[in-house]
Amino acid sequence: MRRQGPGELAFYPWLLIAYPPISDLVEGHVRPALPAALGVVGFAVLYVLCIRLSFRGRRRAAAVALAGLLVVIFLLLTGPAQNWFYLAPLMTIACGVVLRGRSVYLLLTVLTLALTAVMWHSGAGWASISLATWGTATGGLVVSVVLKLFSVITELQETREELARVAVAEERLRFSRDLHDLLGHTLSVMVVKAEAVRRLAPRDAEAAARQAADIEAVGRKALTEVRAAVSGYRGRGLAAELASARTVLADAGIAATVTVSEDRPAPEADALLGWAVREGVTNVVRHSAARTCEITLEGTVLEIRDDGRGAGPGALGNGLRGLTERVVALGGTLEAGGGDGFVLRVTLP
Structure with missing residues (x-):
């Protein structure tokens, strides 16, 4: 099926949101650094897998990768570096890509509430909590709505093409039916007149000639009618x-x-x-x-x-x-x- 709208490549640049945590790691603000670095790498790999598997139609594998992504993100968010909350919108973007229907809205609600609780427990201010939760909720919601919109557009385009094919098939059927009616009648007339010619020829050549002339006239009329049928005229x-x-x-x-x-x-x-x-x-x-x-x-x-x-x-x-x-x-x-x-x-x- 032809895919409309953003493809998987459109979602990879969002990984740049992970710059603050990476910056913290490079500058040595996170201890121990190795588990945190492995967590960031695992997060990036799982995010790419979610997007890639989902766009290739492997929904079940993508859902497994999404579950792993959610576990890793919440493990990372319990760390001491507050900037790591910038990773939260990425998990909801992955949710919007992987999930369909009402399940995505339910999961987004649960994740937003969970993120609020984690940030509140870590001592973040209301300004930071509001910004992070807003970005988290709207990120997944916008992605889900946009993908759904383009999916509907694709279905409408395919439906329109199918209706056009059906209309062409019906028009061909109508034309073949009209042609059958035109030629069936005309050929019947010609057969009747040909039989009349055969009967009259031995005893009345003049009458036979008139019938033959009628056959010629009917044949010419048939050509006109066929041309009219081709031009769309009916009867x-x-x-x-x-x-x-x-x-x-x-x-x-x-x-x-x-x-x-x-x-x-x-x-x-x-x-x-x-x-x-x-x-x-x-x-x-x-x-x-x-x-x-x-x-x-x-x-x-x-x-x-x-x-x-x-x-x-x-x-x-x-x-x-x-x-x-x-x-x-x-x-x-x-x-x-x-x-x-x-x-x-x-x-x-």
């Missing part, structure tokens, strides 16, 4: 689809009855009802073996009924499933089925 509208349906059904030898109310649906509903007419008529031509087909539109309720073979096992193919998704997205319902013949009913709000 040709209800009136155009009804006119196309009459022609396609007639060419397929299916008697068509179209009844449409005078109410004009809203533009979005008009486009969706056009898609429904296209898909329904395509299914009638390709699958029904029907002799008659009735198309009725009352307001925003569309019904396409035929007297064909009825619903088979694959009645709801890709086209109807895609149409159902569009209808539901607009707040409508789609019903399809039937035993004697097939009925497609789309109801929009």
Whole structure:
């Protein structure tokens, strides 16, 4: 996972806070010097381990190093040199890096109270106690809040990228569905007209030529529709689809009855009802073996009924499933089925 915000290198310079104790050791103000020097070295090593292990995701090992750090710091703070209390903020910075959630706030409270007691027992004044405890408490708190903030920012960025990937996938699915609807209908029309050409060619060359010309026109129209789909346009509208349906059904030898109310649906509903007419008529031509087909539109309720073979096992193919998704997205319902013949009913709000 990508890490945002400060990295481990940002926390190592804080070790410069240990300068006063080191200065006391160099100048000989601490006796015995060897245990104190070992304590400072151990403190620095454990602090580096806390930061390094935590940023590498080894939380359990980092927690063990933190426990050792706290033990060493309180052993050092019981020494005679008052300047050693400058080390206290470093232990809370390590706490803010290693711990997450509410545990860090609880531990910071306990450490602040413990530091106050140790300083009071050592005879430090209230000014020194206030300064040390304030730095100790705020050091760990600020580090914890900043790291949490950048962690949330990272999660939000990853969520935004995932949403973008999902949106792209949904758009690809929508486009493939639209392309299926466009080409499925168009290819069905071309197949019907090609069959008409085959039947007419032996006995009526002129009629066959007209059907061939229609195939050419349908092919050109299909290219236009595909270009429109690529450009983001959806459908040709209800009136155009009804006119196309009459022609396609007639060419397929299916008697068509179209009844449409005078109410004009809203533009979005008009486009969706056009898609429904296209898909329904395509299914009638390709699958029904029907002799008659009735198309009725009352307001925003569309019904396409035929007297064909009825619903088979694959009645709801890709086209109807895609149409159902569009209808539901607009707040409508789609019903399809039937035993004697097939009925497609789309109801929009």
